[in-house]
Amino acid sequence: MNNDLPTSIVIFGASGDLTQRKLIPSLFNLFRKGRLPKQFRIVGYGGTAFTDDQFRAHLEEGIKEFASFKYTNEEWNDFASRLFYQQGRYDNPTDFEKLNSLLKDGEAGSGNRMYYMATPPGVFPQIVDLLAQTDQLSEEKGWRRVVIEKPFGTDLESARRLNEQIHKALNERQIYRIDHYLGKETVQNILVSRFANTIFEPLWNRNYIDHVEITVAEQVGVEHRGRFYDQVGVLRDMFQNHLLQLVSLVAMEPPVSFDASALRNEKVKVLSAIQPMKEEDVPHKTVLGQYTGYRAEEGVKPDSRTPTYAALKLQIDNWRWQGVPFYLRSGKYLKEKLSQVTIEFKEPPHLLFPNAKEYMTPNMLVLYLQPDEGIHLRFEAKVPDTVAKMRSVDMEFHYADSFGKTAIPESYERLLLDALNGDPSLFTRADEVETAWALIDPIIQAWKSQNTPPAFYEPGSWGPKEADELLARDKRKWSTWDARKE
Numbered sequence: 001m002n003n004d005l006p007t008s009i010v011i012f013g014a015s016g017d018l019t020q021r022k023l024i025p026s027l028f029n030l031f032r033k034g035r036l037p038k039q040f041r042i043v044g045y046g047g048t049a050f051t052d053d054q055f056r057a058h059l060e061e062g063i064k065e066f067a068s069f070k071y072t073n074e075e076w077n078d079f080a081s082r083l084f085y086q087q088g089r090y091d092n093p094t095d096f097e098k099l100n101s102l103l104k105d106g107e108a109g110s111g112n113r114m115y116y117m118a119t120p121p122g123v124f125p126q127i128v129d130l131l132a133q134t135d136q137l138s139e140e141k142g143w144r145r146v147v148i149e150k151p152f153g154t155d156l157e158s159a160r161r162l163n164e165q166i167h168k169a170l171n172e173r174q175i176y177r178i179d180h181y182l183g184k185e186t187v188q189n190i191l192v193s194r195f196a197n198t199i200f201e202p203l204w205n206r207n208y209i210d211h212v213e214i215t216v217a218e219q220v221g222v223e224h225r226g227r228f229y230d231q232v233g234v235l236r237d238m239f240q241n242h243l244l245q246l247v248s249l250v251a252m253e254p255p256v257s258f259d260a261s262a263l264r265n266e267k268v269k270v271l272s273a274i275q276p277m278k279e280e281d282v283p284h285k286t287v288l289g290q291y292t293g294y295r296a297e298e299g300v301k302p303d304s305r306t307p308t309y310a311a312l313k314l315q316i317d318n319w320r321w322q323g324v325p326f327y328l329r330s331g332k333y334l335k336e337k338l339s340q341v342t343i344e345f346k347e348p349p350h351l352l353f354p355n356a357k358e359y360m361t362p363n364m365l366v367l368y369l370q371p372d373e374g375i376h377l378r379f380e381a382k383v384p385d386t387v388a389k390m391r392s393v394d395m396e397f398h399y400a401d402s403f404g405k406t407a408i409p410e411s412y413e414r415l416l417l418d419a420l421n422g423d424p425s426l427f428t429r430a431d432e433v434e435t436a437w438a439l440i441d442p443i444i445q446a447w448k449s450q451n452t453p454p455a456f457y458e459p460g461s462w463g464p465k466e467a468d469e470l471l472a473r474d475k476r477k478w479s480t481w482d483a484r485k486e
């Protein structure tokens, strides 16, 4: 497809938070790096009444607050001259006709268009319908792509319905379901670490790995999103997408090429191999928690049972992972902001050193996704001046040391660029989204039918004690690497 044509990036929901905090700073930085198409414009569409200048000023405030890079006024002014705004509703064909005329004006006959849905999810199908009705999706005069923010549905049924609705107007290859975790450098580095090195992959299986732990801990609470969050909860907000994406990258078989289909096929295969949770297993393989004080947050029901924390034990039924549990946990208001994948290796089959059991800790490979991005390998070393006492030591790789402090771009940069270049590798395919929901739905259903409240935990802790018990039953402990600091 021709990328030299004028390109319009249309953002629906342009007056919202995401546009100001993430999308525009990322697009601006791509522009500074000379990575956007030569001729492009960004058209914001939303309910707020903005003139072009007011829209630009509103976005500039966001840049000042949220951009993590330095820029000059000249760069901003150059970029800002390509920003436009149209006020409109999401159910009004006339507004969509107006949008079409505005876009056509800048296209001189042909042009590419990327439509970004940064709106509440309820209006996604409506927007796609109106774009189709007003003939804005046909690809005769340039490509048409639609980027869809999460949440993609609220359960399997609604995700299927949404897929069916949008497939009426769009081919799957035009749809880019975004999960910003896949835009994170460190998440992409999971694939590079596994498949561009020979030292890890031979060990990456049930013969050497005892278990895998994935922690995505947040230090913030629900902030100003109480009303939305209370209807969603942590399983829908974090597990169905981000955590399961991480599982699929850690556990997938090597794809035959770096091609979107090859990659996504392997991800779907591994998700399909995860045992769906049986209702009777839910009480001892899952923990839901809620931080104390959550019910008093603005927009949250005073008797809410919405979980702000969850821990799950998953089992992958295939040759590579049979018998290796995957423990996942994520929550708000935890002790630290910390996302990491810990691969804990088995004990040596025979210990020849005296009293070794007393000292030894298992070997671990920790992939630090954020903050202080990097990879640490923990292994045993002899303590000097002892007969054979040992202690674990770390071999550490920090991104900041190896690539410089500013080397890690905002995850939306990569994803926006990929969508503009037509590379869907880091976006979630229809079957992938549905397979993920098929894993999360039974857990939500079982908790509902068992009518059990979530366990409470103190803000600033590592979550409810029930989550420690989940591992203790298997004679294991959460391996929060930062135990070193505690």
Ligand code: BG6
Pocket: 218, 237, 238
């Ligand atoms: C979002 C969730 O998808 O991810 C938020 O909706 C969460 O609730 C956020 O805070 C976490 O993202 P990150 O990049 O800060 O780990």
